[in-house]
Amino acid sequence: MDVAASLIYNNILPSILSGAAALVVVILVMFVIDIRGSSLSTNLRFKLLELPLIKAFLVLLGLNLAGLRVSWYTVAFVYGWGVACFVYRWITYEKFKTEVFHSEKLNDGRTRKIEYMIQNIAAKVDTKPPKLVLVTNYYPSPFVLGFLNPMLVLPQHLADNLNDNEMEALLAHEIAHMARWDNLYIWQAVLFRDIMFFNPVVQLVYTYLLKEKEKNCDDMAISITGKPVQFAEMLLKVHNLMKERTATQTILTNTIMQSLVGSKSLFSERVERIVQLPQDYFEVSRGRQLIYYIKIAIVFCVTVALFSVNIFG
Numbered sequence: 077m078d079v080a081a082s083l084i085y086n087n088i089l090p091s092i093l094s095g096a097a098a099l100v101v102v103i104l105v106m107f108v109i110d111i112r113g114s115s116l117s118t119n120l121r122f123k124l125l126e127l128p129l130i131k132a133f134l135v136l137l138g139l140n141l142a143g144l145r146v147s148w149y150t151v152a153f154v155y156g157w158g159v160a161c162f163v164y165r166w167i168t169y170e171k172f173k174t175e176v177f178h179s180e181k182l183n184d185g186r187t188r189k190i191e192y193m194i195q196n197i198a199a200k201v202d203t204k205p206p207k208l209v210l211v212t213n214y215y216p217s218p219f220v221l222g223f224l225n226p227m228l229v230l231p232q233h234l235a236d237n238l239n240d241n242e243m244e245a246l247l248a249h250e251i252a253h254m255a256r257w258d259n260l261y262i263w264q265a266v267l268f269r270d271i272m273f274f275n276p277v278v279q280l281v282y283t284y285l286l287k288e289k290e291k292n293c294d295d296m297a298i299s300i301t302g303k304p305v306q307f308a309e310m311l312l313k314v315h316n317l318m319k320e321r322t323a324t325q326t327i328l329t330n331t332i333m334q335s336l337v338g339s340k341s342l343f344s345e346r347v348e349r350i351v352q353l354p355q356d357y358f359e360v361s362r363g364r365q366l367i368y369y370i371k372i373a374i375v376f377c378v379t380v381a382l383f384s385v386n387i388f389g
Contacts, residue, residue, distance in 0.1 A: 083153060087136050088274060095132030095277035098382050102127055105378050109371050118295050119256070120375055122288045126261075128281050129268045131382055136272060154271065161270035165263075176221060176229055179211040186210070186235050190243065194228065197248050200300050201255045210235060217314060218246060220253045223260060237317055241303065242310040248297035249307075255296065258289055287342055294346055299358055308350045315343055 102124045137154055187210050198205035206220065206228040218230045228250050238246060253259065265285050272278040298304045 087138060087153075091132045091136035091272065092275050092277060094135040095128045095272075095275055095281070098128040098131040099277055099281060101378065101382060105374065109374055118288075118292045120371055122261075122285065122292055124375060124378075125281055125284050125288060126265070127379060127382055129265060129272075129278055129285075132272060132275055132278055133268055134383070158267065158271045161267055165266060165270070173221060176209065176211070176227070179209075182210040182212060182232060182235075190230065190235065190247070193240075193244055193247055194251065197244070197251050197300060198254075201251065201296070203251065203255045206251070206254060217318060218250055220250055220259060223263075226254050226259070233317060234314065238310065238313065241301075241306045242313060245297060245301055245303065245307040245310040246314065248300040249293050252293035252296035252300070253289075256289075256292065258293070262286075262289065287345070290342060290346060291349065294350060295358075298350070304350055304353060308347050311343065311347050311350075 106121060106124060187208065190210070191205075191208050194208055195205045206222075206226045209227050209229045210232060211229060212232045218228065218234060221227045221229055228247070234246070235243070262285070265282055269278055269282045294307065298307050301307065
C-alpha cells in the first residue's frame with residue numbers, strides 16, 4: 077500500500093468515522109441529560125461539542141488510549157499542514173491587528189463614559205477590563221481582539237446610536253467573550269477545522285461551536301445586566317444599524333475576533349431564543365447546582381469513555 081492510500085485508510089477515514097461517532101454520542105448525552113434547562117448548563121454544551129474535534133484529531137494522528145500508530149507520513153502531513161495553517165492564521169491576525177492600530181481613534185467624553193461602564197462590568201465577572209478602542213473606521217460590529225491583553229474595538233456609529241442600557245448590554249456580551257476565553261477556544265477550533273479540512277464532521281461541529289459560543293455569551297451578558305428584554309432590543313438595533321451601512325471591510329470571516337451579531341440566521345435564532353427563555357432560566361438554586369454537578373460528572377465519564385475506546389482507528 078502506498079503512502080497516500082495508507083494515510084487515507086489508516087488516518088483520514090478513521091478520523092472522519094471517529095468524529096462522527098463522537099458527535100452522535102455527544103448529541104445523545106445532551107438530549108438525555110437535558111443541557112438546556114438553565115443558564116448553568118450552557119457552557120457544558122460548548123465543552124461537549126469540542127470532544128468530536130479532539131477525538132477526530134487524535135485519531136488522525138494515530139494517537140489514542142487504545143493504541144499508538146504514528147508513521148512518518150502522518151507526522152509530515154499533519155504537523156506540516158498544521159504549521160502552515162497556524163502561520164497563515166497568525167499572519168492574517170497580525171495584519172488585521174495592525175490595521176486596527178492604525179485606525180483613526182476617538183478619545184472624548186463618550187470614550188471615558190464607556191470605559192467606566194467596562195470597568196464596572198469587568199468587576200462583576202472578576203476579569204481584567206479590556207482596553208477600549210473607539211474607532212471611526214466602519215466595522216460591522218464590535219469585537220474583542222487579542223488574548224492576554226485584549227482590546228475591545230467599538231465602532232463610532234454604535235457609540236453614537238446606542239443608549240446607556242443598550243451600550244451596557246453590548247459591552248457585557250463582549251466582556252463575556254473575554255471572561256470565557258473564547259478567543260483562545262475558537263483559535264483552537266479554527267486550527268482543527270483548517271487541518272481537518274477534509275472532515276465534514278469537523279466543519280459541522282465548528283458551526284455548532286460558533287452558535288453555542290454566542291448563546292453562552294448572551295446568557296452571561298443577561299446574567300450580568302439582568303435585562304433580557306433590553307438585550308434583545310440591543311441586538312435588533314445593532315442589526316438594523318449594520319443593514320443601513322455598506323461594509324467596506326468585514327471581520328466576520330476572521331474567526332480570531334469575536335463578533336456581536338454574526339450571521340443573519342444566527343442573529344434571528346438568538347433573538348427568538350432570548351425572547352422565549354423561561355422566567356426562572358437564570359435562577360441558581362441549590363437543587364439546580366446539584367443537578368449541574370451531576371451533569372459535570374456525566375460529561376467527565378463520557379469524555380473518558382470517548383478517548384478510551386477506539387472503534388475505527
